[in-house]
Amino acid sequence: MNINSDQFQKEVLEYQGVVLADFWATWCGPCQMLSPTIEEIEKETVGKVKVVKIDVDSCPEIASTYNVNSIPTVIIFNHGQVVSTIIGLRSKQDYLAAISGL
16 A cells, blocks of 8 residues: 555554555665565555555655665554664565564
């Protein structure tokens, strides 16, 4: 789910569960490479984890708030609180490990 600044509060901060937020941009090669992995994680964790994508060019204020200085950056939220930040292109297992047990 691609979200914008207006949706961020409701979809991420007020969500009572785990959210994997993928900060990306259309021009970012590593972001494009990560996209299929994020889609797989979304399918594998249906009902357990909400997956959202945030375009840093469209939502620079959100990226700034969470100190997203390089992309891709994946931030894991639990009940609106940041619990993990993964910077750069990593393996699927790294992302799954960050959400396991939440």
